[in-house]
Amino acid sequence: MPRDLKASSDRTVRAVGRPETGIKPDTGLKNDAKQSPSVPSTAAMERSGSRVAWTILLALGVIGGIQLGLGTQWSALVLVAGVALAVWDARPLLAGLTLIGAMAGYAALRTQQAQPDRLAPWTGAQVTLRGDWDGQLLTLADPRGRVVLSPKPEARPGPLVVSGRLVRPEGQRTPGGFDQAAWLRAQGGLLTPAPTGVLAGARLRQQAPEDGLRGWFRRGLVAGLPPREAALMQAIELGDRSEISRQEFQDGSGIRDAFARAGLAHLMALSGQNVALITALLLWLLARSPLNVAVRYGLGAGLLLVYLFALVGVSPSITRAVIMGFTVLVALAVGRGRPDPLGLIALAATACLLAFPLWLTDVGFQLSFLAVLALTQSARLADRLPERWPRALRLALSATVLAELGTLPVIASTFGELPLVGLPANLLAGGVMAVLVPLGFVAGLLGPLGGVVNLAVEPLAGLLLGIVEVFGRAPVLSWGQIAPVGVASYALCALAGVLWLRGQVRAQVVLGTVLACTALTLLPGQLRPAREVVFLDVGQGDATLIRVPQLTMLVDAGGSVGSDYDVGERTVIPALRAMGVHKLDVAVATHADTDHIEGLSSVLRNLPVGELWIGHRKAGDPLVDDLLAVAAQRGVAVREVRRGDRVQADGATLTVLWPPGHVWSTEDNENSVALSLESGGWRTALLGDLPSDTEAALGTGHLDVLKAAHHGSRHSTGAALLQQAAPAHTVISVGRNTYGHPHPDVLEKLRQAGSRIWRTDQTGTIRWPVP
Template sequence: MSSPAGVRLAWTVPAAYGVIGGTLLGLGLGWGSLVALLGAGLGLLGGRPLLVALALAGAGLGYGSERLQTAQPDRLAPWVGAQVTLTGDWDGQFLTLRDPPARLALSPRPPQPPGRLEVSGRLVRPEGRGVPGGFDQAAWLRAQGGVFLPTPRAVLVGTRVRASQPEGGVRGWFRRGLAAGLSPRNTALMEAVELGDRGDLGRENFAEGYAVRDAFNRAGLAHLMALSGQNVALLTGALIFMLSRLGAPTWLRYGLPLALLVPYLTVLVSVSPSITRAVVMGMAVLAGLWAGRGRPDVPGTLALAALVCLLLFPLWLLDVGFQLSFLAVLALTLSSRLAARLPGRWPHALRLALAATVLAELGTLPVIASTFGQLPLVGLPANLLAEGVMAALVPLGFLAGLLGPLAAPVNVLVSPLASLLLWLAEAFGRAPVLGWGQVGLGGLAAYALAALAGTLWLLGRVRGPAALGTVLACALLTWLPGALRPARELVFLDVGQGDATLLRLPGLTLLVDAGGSVGSDYDVGGRTVLPALRALGVRKIDVAVATHADTDHIEGLAAVLRGLPVGELWIGQRKEDDPVLAAVLAAAHERGVPVREVRRGDEVAAAGVKVTVLWPQGAPWSDEDNANSVALRVTDGDWHAALLGDLPDPVEGQIGVGRLDLLKTAHHGSRFSTDAAFLAQTAPRDALISVGARNTYGHPNAAVLDRLAGAGARVWRTDLQGTVRWPLP
C-alpha cells in the first residue's frame, strides 16, 4: 500500500525486479543482471538504501528458486521409452502419481472427467517447437512445475484408459452443479469459466473445422475461458454486496472474502498464473480494506503478486499466461486517464469499459501477435457485450457449483447466459483477423517505444501529435524490412510423419501438402501448419497443392483452406471414393476456392522462379495412390529442386527430373523410393527428408540413407532438425 500522497515507491517493486532478474540469471540469460540492477536503481533514485538491498536480495531469491525447481529429481527417468501402466489423479491436464511422486501429461488427452485413472502407454520425453509459431511442449511443461510442485518431465503417448473413477470431494460436488440440467456444450463452457478446465470445451465445434476455442480466440474473448481477476472481482464483489445488505460489520464484510480466497485457489480451482496473481492481489486489497488502509497502490500490489508467483513458480516467467495476465493489469492502471480523454458526454461507466478493453488489448498486443500469429479486429465490441454477460454468469455459475446436484433451478438462468456467450463467440469469431508474424527483438523495441509514447501522452508529459508520430514511425520501421527484402525460400515444415512444404516468393506463396495424422483426431493443419504460416507472416496462399490422397499429406489442407485465403487448389487424380480428399474438396467448395486438376507441363512462375508439374500425366491411373502423386520441379536460374510427394521407383526415374541441387526425397525416405539409378540421374547435393520422430514405419530406411551418402548428398531431416528453411539463390 502507498502513503496517502502516493509518491513513495512500494518496496515490492524493486524486489520484484530483483526476483525477475535473478530468475533470468538462473536460466542462463546474462541480461537478467540488468533487470536486477534496474530494481536497485529505482531504490537509489528514491534515496532509500533499503530498497536497493531488497532488489539485490530478490535477485538472490529468484536465482535460488529457479535452481531449486530445475534441480528436482526426474523420478520417471528409469521408465522413459518403456510401455507402462500408471494409476494417479487426473485433473484434466496432468496425471499426478503418488509413488513415485511425479506429474506427467497424457497424449491423447483422455475424454474422462477429472478423477482417478489407470492408464497405459509409452513414456517419452516431451517435444520442443518443431515449426515457427508451434507449440513448445517441453518448455511449457517445464513452466508448469514449482518449487514445491513436481515439474512434469514426461508424456504418456498412445494413452489408453483402463479404469476410471470420477472426481469426488468439493471439486466433484461443484462440477456436478455446473452440469445439472445444462447441455454438454454449456457444461463445458461453465467448467472453463468457473474451474479453468477447458478440456471438454476444446473438443466442441460450432461447425466442421470451426472449433469453439478457435472462435473465442478470433473474437478476442479467449481470456474469458481462463480464471483471472475477473472471477475474483465478481465473486468477492457479490459476497461483499450480500454481506453489506445484511448489515455485516466491516471486519466481517472484508475478512470473510479474504479468508475464503485461499481455499478457493488451493481446493476448488487449479493453480495457474492468472488466477494466482488475481488471488494474491485480491487478498492484498481486502486486507487493506479490512485494516482500514484505504485505496491500494496498484503497482505495488501487482509487484507483490509477481513476487509470490515467481518465488513459488519461477518458470512462470516464461509462461504466456503469466505474461498476458501481468501485462493486461499493468495496462489497466491507465484506464482512468484514457477514460478522462474520451468525450465527457458519454456515460462514465461506458468510458471506463472502453478504456479498459482498449488498454488490455494494446498492453498484451506483442505477446498475442507473436504467440497466436493473429490479432482480433472485433475484440472491442465483442468484449463490451461479453463482459455484461459474464457479470451475471460468473456469480450464478458459482452458486450453481455450490449447490451441486441441486443446482438445476439456478441453471435455468445460467443456460441462456451461457448460450448467449457462446453465440457471441461464434458470431464475432467469424469476423476477419489481422495476420501477424513472429515478433522479433526489433519489433519488441518498436512496440516498447510506441507504448512509452502513448503512456507519456496519457500522463500529460508529451503532446498528442508527438506521441502519434512516434507510434506511426515505429509501425513504419517494423514494416519496412519485410517490404524491402521479401522472402525467397523453401520451408519444409516439421509436421511429424507427413509432408508440408512452403514456397515463398514475391508475388507467389505456394503450399505443397499440409500434413495429417493417421489414426488420430489431432488436427495437424489447424494446430501445426496454420500457426506456422501465421508466424512466418503468411496472410494468403496463392496455390495449395494436394499431391495425392494420403492422410499424412493432405488432411491438414482442409484447415488451411478454412483458415487462410487460398487462390487455387491443385490436385492430380480426383479420386472419387477417398474420404480425406473429399473433405479437402468440400472445404475448397465451402470457401469458393477453384480446383485445378494439373498435368505434366503445367506451371506457375513469379520473381524469376518457375514451378513446373512433372507428374502426373493423367489417365490411366495407377492403383497405387503414391504413383499418382503430383511431382514438382522448382527452377531458379541454374538452381533446381524437386518435390516428389510419395512417388515410388521406378516412376520417379521416368519423369525427367534432371540434375538437382536439392531433392526432397519421396515417401519420407521409404525403401520403395530414391533408388541408386535415380540418384545417379539427379546427383543432388542436398536431400531433405520429411519424417516423424519415433515413427513406426522405419522411415527413413537405412538403405536409403546409405544410398544418399554414397551419392555425396548431405541429408537434412525434419525429425532431427525440425523445420528447415532453405533460402533460394
C-alpha cells in the first residue's frame, strides 16, 4: 500500500462484560429482559459442554468455498475441518451445512467475479469524471463504478469533478508491497461494484461540500477543533484517515506512522470498540425515555443500521461489529438472551462473506475476526491473573494481550514489524477512547452546534495524540512474510494456549509447544539459506539486493525525482522485511543521482548496516551529504571502493569493476560503482549508470545476467559490451518516465545479441537464484 493501514484490528480494551460477545451497557436494563428458558445462558452452556453452533459449520463451509474458488491451498483443510467438527460433535448430518456453505461461498465469489467492468471502454483515455468522493474512492453514478484518484486530492469528502487518464490498478510489485489491484477487487460485493480503475494524474476541477447526514455529522465533529484534533476525530468517528495522513508532530514525524509504531493503528479504523461505546450511549439515552424494554433494544438495533449505512459506510470491521451488535440487541428485544459468542461471530462472518466474498483476502477482515475470536477468551485469562488485582484491570490486560496475540501473524506478515509497546499504549489510550468516542459522537449529532461539546473533546484528543507521540518513538520488532509452516506453527501454539486457558493442559505443555514450533519455523531458513539477486521494482530507479550466506548487500535504494514520496521507507524497507532481511552487511551508493541513492538514507535509518560503499566522493552534493550525515549518525563505516576490491562469501566472489583509482570524469554517471558477482561459473554484473564507452573498458567477460546500465538508455549497453559479455539475460530496472527508457535501439541490440529481456516495469520485482 502505499503503506496505508487499509484495515482495522478491533483490539478492544474494555473493563466490563465479556468483550465482543454481547453488549453490556450500564443502562439499568440488564434485568429487564428475561432470558428464555429454552435458551441457556453462555455460562450455563459452558458448564454443560454446549454443542457446536450450526453457524460455525456453515461459516467454515462458506470460507472453504471461497478459497476453493480462489484456488488456495487451504480450501480442502477448511472444508474437512467443518465436516470433522460435525462428526466430533456427534451430529454428522450437520456436516451437510458445511457443504451447503461451500456451495454458497463458491457461488457468491463466482457471481462477483462475473460482474462486468463498466469502465473498461475508457481505460487508457483522458476522461472527466463526476462522482461522490469519500476520501478514498470516487463513486460514479454513470457509468456505475468506483475509481481511485492518484494523486489523492486534498479535498474533503463530497461531490467532485476530476480529470485524468484512466489506467488499470497495479498488482503487487515488490515483496511485502501493496497489491492495489487485489485490494480494490476486495472492496466490491454482490451489490457493490469493485473499483476497477485508477485516475492517474487526477486534477480537481470542481468541488461541492458534503451533504446529508454524513456532512452534518462531520461539521459537528470538527467544529472549533484545531487541524490535528479535527483530523483525529474524523479518523476515529468516521474512519476517514485522509486528513490524519497529512498531519505531523512538531518533530516532523507522521502522526499516522506513530499510531502504527505504538500499536494503536486500530484506533483510527472503525471497529467493535466504536459500536460498543456508541451503542452503550444510545441505550443510556433510550433508558431515559418512556419506551418499554423491547422497543428500546429494537430501536437501538435499528439505529445501528442507520449508523452503518448512512453515516460511516460499509467496511469489514465495522460491518462485522454492527451485525453482531444488531443480533444481540434483537435477541434481547425478543427475550431470547445473548447468543453464543462463537456462533455469533460465525454468523457475522457468513453474512459478510456472502455479500462480499473477497473480504476473505482483506487484511481488515482478517484482523477484525482474529481479534474478536481472541477476545472470547479474555474472561478465562483474567481469572488466571492474580486475584488481588482489580477485576477491571485484569479484563483490560487480558483483552489487550489476547488481541495482540490473536492478530500477531497477520500484522507481522502484512506490515513487516511488530510494536513492542502495544500493551501499555493500549491501556492508556483505551481509557481515553472510552470517553472520547461517545463525546465525539454527540458533537457530530449536534452538527454546527457541536463546538460546545468539542470544548471537552479537544483536551481529550490532545491527550490521545500525546500518548501516541510518546509511544510512537519506541522501537519496533522487524518481521518478514510468514510461510505456511509458520502459520501452522502459530495455529498449534494458539490451540495449546486455548487448551491451557480451559484447564485441559498444563503450562509446561504450552511452553514446550511454543519452543518446538519456534525451532520448526527457524529450521527451513537454516537448511536453505537464501542465494539470490533481487532486482526490486522501485519505479524509475535502481535497487538491487544481493543475498548469499555471510553477505547481504543492497546496491542503491531508488528515489523519486520531484516528489516527496520516500521510496526507501515506503517501498524498499517493506520489501527487505518481507524477505526476512533485518540487517545489511553492505549498502552501496553507486553515484549521486536521486533515482539511485535518495532512498538509502531511510534504509540506514531503519536497518543496521555494516558498511556504506561509495565511489568517488562528490563534495557539495545535497544527497551525498545527507547520506553521509546519516551514516555518521548511525555509526556506519564509509568506504570508498576502487576497481579490484573484492569480497568472498560462501563460494561467491563480489568484485568492484569501477571506478578506477583516479578521477575518471566529473560526470556522476561515469563515476558509477559497477560490481560483478560470480558463483560456481555463473556471473552477473551491475553497471549503475555507466555510459557505453566506459562499459567497454570494464572487461566483464561472459555474463549470464546483465543488469543494463542507466535503465536502458541509448547511451549505455553498447555493442562492445554485448560482444564481450554475450549475456543470456538482461534485466532493465525502469518505470514510467519521460526519458524514453528503455530506448528502442537498446532493445533491438539486445534482441540481436540473443539476450532475453526482463523489465521491472512489466514484471515487477525479479528474483534471480544464484547457484
